Amino acid sequence: MDSGARTAPEFSMPRWLTPHASLVLLCAGCALATSAKGALRPGSVFRDCAVVCPEMVVVPPGSYLMGSPPEDPHQGKDGEEQPQHRVDIGYAFAVGRFEVTRDEYAAFVRAAGLADPDGCNVHEPPRWPTIMGLNWHNSGFPQSGRDPVVCVSWLEAAAYTRWLSQKTGHRYRLLSEAEWEYADRAGTQSQAYWGDDPNETCAYANGVDATLTERFPRARWEDRVPCHDGHIFTAPVGSYRPNALGLYDMEGNAFEWVEDCWADNYQGAPADGSARTAGADCANRVNRGGSWTSIPTGLRCAHRGLDTFENTRVVDLGFRVARSL
Secondary structure (H helix, E strand, C coil), X not given: CCCCCCCCCCCXXXXXXXXXXXXXXXXXXXXXXXXXXXXXXXXXXXXXXXXXXXXXXXXXXXXXXXXXXXXXXXXXXXCCCCCCEEEEECCCEEEECCCCEHHHHHHHHHHHCCCCCXXXXXXXXXXXXXECCCECCECCCCCCCCCECCCCXXXXXXXXXXXXXXXXXXXXXXXXXXXXXXXXXCCCCCCECCECCHHHHHHCCCCCCHHHHHHCCCCCCCCCCCCCCCCCCCCCCCCCCCCCCCCCCCCCCCEEEEEEEECCCCCCCCCCCCCCCCCCEEEEEEEECCCCCCCHHHCCCXXXXXXXXXXXXXXXXXXXXXXXX
């Protein structure tokens, strides 16, 4: 799922999904399990409620170069990863240790009393047709409760963060694109956080590999890594090695929605870690990180993905949460 446009399934947005809708407290009296403030140092792992709340990792402030340099042979063909620019994030924040899982998302769906959505885009290279009857708990391939939830639109992911905020009393949200790349790189400037050698990919990420292409030899895969990552479709979160911040599956497994509206490049992009919303196309939202359908060039820290509409659902697209501290 790279930066090509897709056709969105028909979607009737419930009133409560709109950004300004007020949420009802769905879990009165839920106990908070947040660590004491003094313990929230960089690298600390905590969760704000038992079982259904995602595990969070504290990420320190810092500065980094975002995007690809002009000489990068793998950069986006349309210049969407440029110009490379410095971003200064002057605050600590928490990032989901894993992508939001099916079990975690199911708790939200039950609490909110949501009906099943109908329709999800599937990968049939080079097309992404919409298949009716597919949804977040029927993705068309086997998944466990610990697999990343997919077939979730940007609107639904944002609604999940508002529900989680109301449930815990803390501000949960989607990461900005700049925060996401900062957390993914974890202090590196290599193509991927594990380095530049694609042969190392299978230890760290679930992408297009020998496991997948041997199962679907007639599919039109442009490229693959030669190793076996052990999974054809999504893998349970945490199946591969984390980056230096202790974050798992930042590359591969499922693409991750971020807060930003789509812009064709980084001209005029914020340099303080905030999401880009002004002067951008907010009917379209950015996703990052690659997925089980990504070839090696899509499993890079700088790679950007675009889905045509914020109500698009795709079988390799989920999300990760952030929490303001």
